[in-house]
Amino acid sequence: MEPLRVGLCGLGTVGQGVVELLARNASSIARRAGRSVIITRVASRTPKPEVDLAGATFSTRLDDVVRASDVDVVVETMGGEAAARQLMSDSCGAAKHFVTANKALIALHGQELLAAARNAGVMVRFEAAVAGGIPIVKALSEGLAGNRIHWIAGIINGTSNYILSAMASDGASFADALASAQALGYAEADPAFDVDGIDAAHKLSILSALAFDTPLQFDAVYTEGIGAITAEDIEYAAALGYRIKHLGITRRTSAGIEMRVHPTLVPETRLLSRVDGVTNAVVIHSDAVGASLYCGPGAGALPSASAVVADLIDVARGNALPAFGQDPAPARVPIDDIESAYYLRIPAADQPGVMARVAQILSSKEISIESVIQREQAIRADTGTAWVPVIILTHRVIERDLNQALREIQQLDDVVDTITRIRVETLDADG
Ligand code: HSE
Numbered sequence: 001m002e003p004l005r006v007g008l009c010g011l012g013t014v015g016q017g018v019v020e021l022l023a024r025n026a027s028s029i030a031r032r033a034g035r036s037v038i039i040t041r042v043a044s045r046t047p048k049p050e051v052d053l054a055g056a057t058f059s060t061r062l063d064d065v066v067r068a069s070d071v072d073v074v075v076e077t078m079g080g081e082a083a084a085r086q087l088m089s090d091s092c093g094a095a096k097h098f099v100t101a102n103k104a105l106i107a108l109h110g111q112e113l114l115a116a117a118r119n120a121g122v123m124v125r126f127e128a129a130v131a132g133g134i135p136i137v138k139a140l141s142e143g144l145a146g147n148r149i150h151w152i153a154g155i156i157n158g159t160s161n162y163i164l165s166a167m168a169s170d171g172a173s174f175a176d177a178l179a180s181a182q183a184l185g186y187a188e189a190d191p192a193f194d195v196d197g198i199d200a201a202h203k204l205s206i207l208s209a210l211a212f213d214t215p216l217q218f219d220a221v222y223t224e225g226i227g228a229i230t231a232e233d234i235e236y237a238a239a240l241g242y243r244i245k246h247l248g249i250t251r252r253t254s255a256g257i258e259m260r261v262h263p264t265l266v267p268e269t270r271l272l273s274r275v276d277g278v279t280n281a282v283v284i285h286s287d288a289v290g291a292s293l294y295c296g297p298g299a300g301a302l303p304s305a306s307a308v309v310a311d312l313i314d315v316a317r318g319n320a321l322p323a324f325g326q327d328p329a330p331a332r333v334p335i336d337d338i339e340s341a342y343y344l345r346i347p348a349a350d351q352p353g354v355m356a357r358v359a360q361i362l363s364s365k366e367i368s369i370e371s372v373i374q375r376e377q378a379i380r381a382d383t384g385t386a387w388v389p390v391i392i393l394t395h396r397v398i399e400r401d402l403n404q405a406l407r408e409i410q411q412l413d414d415v416v417d418t419i420t421r422i423r424v425e426t427l428d429a430d431g
Pocket of ligand 1: 129131132156157158159160186187188194199298299300
């Protein structure tokens with residue numbers, strides 16, 4: 001058969017990984033694809049003479065790839081939104097298949113772009129957009145295609161996991177851990193996308209749409225980053241038998257679909273809580289299989305390239321992904337309506353009766369307490385007021401009720417600073 005001819009757009013970390021992997025494993029890739037997969041054209045804003053392009057024609061103009069007659073499939077590894085969107089639209093117009101590693105592109109524009117691709121009779125694939133080297137798009141769209149998915153919970157941003165792990169195991173500061181993740185090439189160009197949870201929200205919206213056959217709805221994802229997590233919270237969580245992970249969670253409930261990204265206490269007995277560094281891990285709970293766990297590197301040159309090359313092999317075989325679900329979009333469960341357990345850190349004046357007043361407010365909202373830690377040694381602030389952090393773990397409660405209780409507790413004279421609140425998920429069969 002004729003080779004599959006690839007036009008590669010973007011020669012950064014992932015693009016260079018694709019060049020390397022296609023060269024390194026050329027013969028096994030050809031056998032699995034049923035034909036060889038060769039890069040004929042490369043476009044990048046900056047020439048990279050140090051990268052061996054094995055004879056591919058280089059240009060600084062994307063158009064030279066999209067319009068080329070010797071390109072069957074355009075691979076987008078540039079990142080960003082506007083230029084990538086234009087490239088996908090142009091590729092579709094030029095009747096070329098499209099493979100992308102771009103989660104923002106798919107999360108924000110995938111619905112319309114995949115529909116256009118379908119009309120144009122070309123394939124679009126995006127395995128590298130979610131969880132790097134883990135074949136999670138394939139797991140949902142093929143391996144588990146016979147299942148009804150109940151929920152998904154995952155560590156889907158490597159940079160945030162790297163930072164939380166470094167804070168927990170080495171006592172690293174947030175800033176140092178982030179700098180190290182940037183130096184290793186894990187972080188986004190703007191690392192706020194990682195630490196504020198936006199990158200995870202992009203990925204979660206894609207997983208949710210695939211799992212529940214719904215339209216993409218990035219705007220409906222509730223998103224909290226890891227910026228407020230302190231070393232103290234990590235320590236208290238450990239004392240209670242939990243680890244703090246930044247999770248993306250999507251769940252089908254009778255009220256609709258939940259989609260949320262936030263720091264979460266996970267019991268240390270769960271495998272997910274043990275996943276450290278840049279590693280991603282996704283638990284899928286479905287009717288036929290029950291829980292299955294997918295774990296591996298979530299970022300980096302070769303893991304992402306592995307996903308891109310898998311997509312190229314699928315394109316070579318003619319294996320198209322189904323389109324995302326069509327309208328109407330299902331109801332989305334607002335964050336106020338979710339049910340969760342909570343970790344609370346309440347900075348309280350060191351005087352008798354504080355705990356009783358806090359417990360009374362929680363009890364008035366029918367929120368029961370599972371555990372409490374109260375440091376015996378008071379901390380004396382600059383003002384001279386002695387205070388102690390009171391740590392409470394609640395049972396499951398509707399978030400709206402918890403918020404109401406927290407507003408009342410925050411107003412107590414005994415509470416000297418802002419209360420920290422982190423959701424707790426046990427990841428049992430029922431979520
Ligand atoms: N910045 C992303 C992460 C890269 O840290 O997970 C992979 O999508």
